[in-house]
Amino acid sequence: MKKKLIAMTLLLCLAAGVLVACGDNSAQSTGEETSQNTEEGAVQGAEEEAAETVQRDFxxxxxxxxxxxxxxxxxxxxxxxxxxxxxxxxxxxxxxxxxxxxxxxxxxxxxxxxxxxxxxxxxxxxxxxxxxxxxxxxxxxxxxxxxxxxxxxxxxxxxxxxxxxxDYEAAYDAVNTLYENGCRNIGLITMPDGLADFMDQRNQGVRDAVAEHDDMNLITDYQGFPGDYGTYLSQWLSVYPELDGVVNTSNDGTCEAAIYTAEAQDKVKLAVFDLQDGTKQAIEDGIVAWCATGQxxxxxxxxxxxxxxxxxxxxxxxxxxxxxxxxxxxxxxEDVEIYDKYVDGDIPVxxxxxxxxxxxxxxxxxxxxxxxxxxxxxxxxxxxxxxxx
Structure with a gap:
């Protein structure tokens, strides 16, 4: 029993000596680990904070x-x-x-x-x-x-x-495209002036572009809301035999339909804002010469x-x-084909x-x-x- 007690006492003394001898190194090691842990904790905390910032409730x-x-x-x-x-x-x-x-x-x-x-x-x-x-x-x-x-x-x-x-630049381009397609007497189908500034800019762009061409005239215009545009275009086709182009600043698809109904495919060209269900076919058939879309x-x-x-x-x-x-x-x-493939599909732009x-x-x-x-x-x-x- 005494031998066991002596042996245990010696072991404790040796252990104490080892701890004393290694005291400086142990303290230094512990300090480095603490610093490293602190840095890692800060990084982890920052990552957690960043993760929290994207959890918005809007x-x-x-x-x-x-x-x-x-x-x-x-x-x-x-x-x-x-x-x-x-x-x-x-x-x-x-x-x-x-x-x-x-x-x-x-x-x-x-x-x-x-x-x-x-x-x-x-x-x-x-x-x-x-x-x-x-x-x-x-x-x-x-x-x-x-x-x-x-x-x-x-x-x-x-x-x-x-x-x-x-909008102004686009409307100006629409008129010039009609001009390049041989149109000289055009109509404007649009929403009422003063309703919205972007629509006013489209209307003004059309008027300014027409004024730039000495041999081009804006012979009629209609200001109203989508839904009845085709009705007015149908009336124009009867009243204005010289009509050869129309700018529609808010296409509802009825103008293309009116051209098909009147069989005026070879007489009147359309320039339209907004791509409707029948617009692609109308472009391929040569009725729509210009379309602004992608809004x-x-x-x-x-x-x-x-x-x-x-x-x-x-x-x-x-x-x-x-x-x-x-x-x-x-x-x-060709533009329609590109649009169908890259814009109008299921992959987000x-x-x-x-x-x-x-x-x-x-x-x-x-x-x-x-x-x-x-x-x-x-x-x-x-x-x-x-x-x-």
């Missing part, structure tokens, strides 16, 4: 005339795809052909608790509602030119920015801008700045990687210059190149 409200027409379907599809990528809930509403319903429609969405809402019409009531209720107003495919309203927009804290196609992807950029702003990273310094994007122009059957590259939560280095670069590059050729073919 609802975006979208309103449009009708989601049953071709453009409405595309807008709903693109905005839903974009919001799904960002984890944003959505609310969709229609206001029909009566534009005054836009105000009550947006009011209802705000009352439902949306964090951002689309509203591309120059109504002071909408601007005021969004500002008063701390709701970001998205303004896709539109802008405001009224000085008083712009002054109000400049001071808003809940404005998501103007993001729009260059639905402008709405994706508007969602991106609003999302960043809601997260506290407003990329736009001046609310009155308009970020312009080109339309996608279709002038031939902007995929998840490309969208998140424009979101601060995923890319803290993102700036407005990145948004501008994406806008300026937008074309059928750009889309085909990004899809790897």
């Amino acid at each position: 609802t975006f409200g979208f309103n449009y005339m009708s989601y049953s027409d071709a453009l409405g379907k595309k807008i709903q599809k693109v905005t839903q795809q974009t919001c799904d990528i960002l984890g944003v809930d959505t609310n969709y509403a229609e206001f029909g052909s009566d534009m005054e319903n836009t105000i009550s429609t947006i009011q209802n969405q705000i009352e439902l608790g949306v964090d951002a809402v689309s509203g591309s019409f120059a109504y002071s009531e909408i601007l005021q509602m969004c500002e008063d209720n701390d709701v970001v107003q998205m303004y896709p495919s539109g802008y405001i030119s009224d000085p008083d309203m712009l002054q109000y927009v400049a001071g808003m804290s809940n404005f998501g920015g103007f993001i729009s196609e260059n 639905e992807n402008t709405w994706a950029i508007s969602v991106i801008l609003a999302y960043n702003q809601l997260c506290g990273h407003d990329l736009i310094e001046d609310n009155t700045t308009v970020l312009y994007r080109p339309f996608l122009y279709i002038r031939s059957a 902007y995929n998840e990687e490309e969208i998140k590259a424009l979101i601060y939560d995923y890319n803290p280095d993102v700036t407005i210059d990145d948004i501008i670069a994406v806008n300026e590059a937008y074309s059928i050729e750009d889309i085909a190149a990004r899809r790897g073919e």
